[in-house]
Amino acid sequence: MLFSLFLFIVVFLSGCGGVKNIQDLTYIVAIGMDYDQEKNEYIVYLQGLNFANVAKQEGARPTEKVPIFVGRAEGETLNLAISELYNKTENDLFLGHVSALVLSDKIVTHKFNEVIEEINRNRSLSSTLQIVTTEEEIEDVLNVEALFNYPPIYTILFKKFAYETARDELKPVTLMEFLKTYYEPMGMAKIPSVKLDDTNWMSEGNYTALYFNGYSVFQNEKYVQEIEFNDALFLTWLTEDKVTLNYKVKNGEELVANVEFLDSKMNIHYEKGTDSPQFSVELSANVDLLEKLKDIPIDEVIKLIEEDLKEKFISLYQKGVENQLDVLNIGEKWYRIHPKAYKKLEQSYTFYLNNNSLKNVKVDVNIIHFNTYKYEVER
Structure with missing residues (x-):
């Protein structure tokens, strides 16, 4: 009787045909958002990784470049833009591993409240993802590789914890940390801004890297200005731990x-x-x-x-x-x-x-x- 019950369970479990293998999904790790004022449309970028290439590098230095895939679509709303990418992706998109959100300066200055409310409502996105702003082209930001051929998840976009930051470096901010201060009636909320640099590292030519270069700051749920790096670093040292x-x-x-x-x-x-x-x-x-x-x-x-x-x-x-x-x-x-x-x-x-x-x-x-x-x- 016990053996028959065990056999029934094994047969039942083996019939889960709806479960997909990891190679059958497109894993999205970062989302970028921009805004076209002339068209009054949102532009959404999705950064996808080859899961197999990332997994096999654990404990070993990669010997070849890991390909980066960036999808782009436009729409009157954020959801419509993302739907365009769903329709034009061979494998199903999986957003459960999104760890970084990149917002353009146009979003920050023109559509920030609408975007942040939509993101906060979206149950597919974790409140622990890291949020940054940028004046750079978002496609360029998402196409930056980490040093030594490591995949983009080793860039500063994905540095979530204080112990991962170096000396003279701003601390990352999660969506949850930002929202806690953004909706306060008094006090300032801040998001790190990222910038591209191709002057300090070389590898068969100039090598482009990402770094935190200041803060986009908000008061009373409104964007106010950018704080440049030196003031931002001093402020971080004053108010944060482990800096x-x-x-x-x-x-x-x-x-x-x-x-x-x-x-x-x-x-x-x-x-x-x-x-x-x-x-x-x-x-x-x-x-x-x-x-x-x-x-x-x-x-x-x-x-x-x-x-x-x-x-x-x-x-x-x-x-x-x-x-x-x-x-x-x-x-x-x-x-x-x-x-x-x-x-x-x-x-x-x-x-x-x-x-x-x-x-x-x-x-x-x-x-x-x-x-x-x-x-x-x-x-």
Whole structure:
């Protein structure tokens, strides 16, 4: 009896004719979206990979290039554009492995709310996919190969975790992380922007690589501007974990040392009884000394770093205020602990920060490793 039951189960399972083999599907790993203003049409790009080629490379360096397939279609809506690609693909499209979403600058400036709502509604797309913007041609971005003939899934488009990022590099942002800040009534939301570079690597000619070159930033569910790389990197170091960056210590125009900023800690202290955020900041940073270039007392080196850090911090904050951006997300915590003041502020329809909102900035730098260099200590 037990054997008969087992035989029945085996026969039943073997009859699952609707299950497709991996080679019978087109695996889409990235989606790109653009917008044609003249035609009022969306342009959708799908990046597909040869699953067998990717799988057999695990643990071994590829010896030949992995082909990249990029599909393109247009339509009055995003769904209509994607339907065009469904109709013109031999194997069925499978979107369960989509890990990156690339939005053009035209989408960001003209159709962002419509697109982000449609993406958020689509159950085929994971909320953990990485989202980026670009001013480059999306087809060019999706056709970039990783170094050493590795497939595109090894490019920066698919770096989802902090431990995969290098020093002096912006952190990736997932769709879920972005939406959490995008719909907040106060605070800034950001998406990394990517750019093509063909000047630093060569392989039988110039080799094109992708890199994060700044942020596209939003406030009150509206696109505001681009933040360039240096400010974006400094902002990331201030507000994110596991971010390090190189820093030149200068005395006037003279370079005196080269250090690495490790972890930072920013404590925000709000003034009580105010109708809008009024605050002071205590910023502490741990530093590694990489190179000693001039013989000056260590106390002077620390003072130079602290003064410059304070200047950079205030400058970044003031740039945000000029563009009505809360770059440090000061308001995000404030409105939660002052709901009544927020309701009153919301009705005024004015931006809630100005240059006088920041009352004081205190910076404390601690050099934790001197890399065998010896410094004179002031007495």
